[in-house]
Amino acid sequence: MGHAGSHTCDVIFDNVKVPASALIGGEEGKGFYTSMKVLDRGRLHIAAVSVGVAERLLDDALRYAMERQQFGKPIAEHQLIQAMLADSKAECYAAKCMVLDAARKRDEGENISTEASCCKMFATEMVGRVADRAVQIHGGSGYIVDYGVERFYRDVRLFRLYEGTTQIQQMVIAKNMVRDAS
């Protein structure tokens, strides 16, 4: 569907021998825990990427809305277009604040499993909505290749899938909440 710039294929491990020196985490029984810590960082990364793409899409949508004239004025002056711009701006700002807060906590050595999943879930769902509105603001031009918006619309769809789907993030967040409250 998207991400044409990166090659995607299956990686198959068949009867592979891994030496003890390559044990993940360096200690037997800790591999899964170590892998999960790597995921926290990756999830924060995808959330940050989502914020960056959303900011780009919003810039493009705003510029187009100020240039494109319909019914005698720029479409940016029509209130229903303004609503889409405002919703996107607020959601993007919220996601950015979340990412910065979680990144700061991680830098201070805190366990950010819950925060990383919250960021990944919210920011990737957010950029999906922002991309959808950016296509809408561009009208038919948003659907055709020339304006580049449709590419982002396709590309951001992956963010809700890899590095743990939205459903997996929901499970992580809720499980951590129940564990912390027990």
Ligand SMILES: Cc1cc2nc3c(=O)[nH]c(=O)nc-3n(C[C@H](O)[C@H](O)[C@H](O)COP(=O)(O)OP(=O)(O)OC[C@H]3O[C@@H](n4cnc5c(N)ncnc54)[C@H](O)[C@@H]3O)c2cc1C
């Ligand atoms: C372009 C691309 C690049 C990728 N790159 C990488 C990569 O670099 N490294 C890598 O490791 N992987 C990569 N992946 C794989 C990606 O991480 C997985 O596709 C993703 O984690 C979802 O797993 P799945 O496809 O097996 O879906 P499934 O696990 O089969 O999920 C299907 C649906 O069921 C839901 N679901 C699954 N389990 C549960 C549950 N317990 N409760 C509720 N709902 C559930 C999911 O949320 C989803 O909606 C890539 C995938 C794509 C498409």
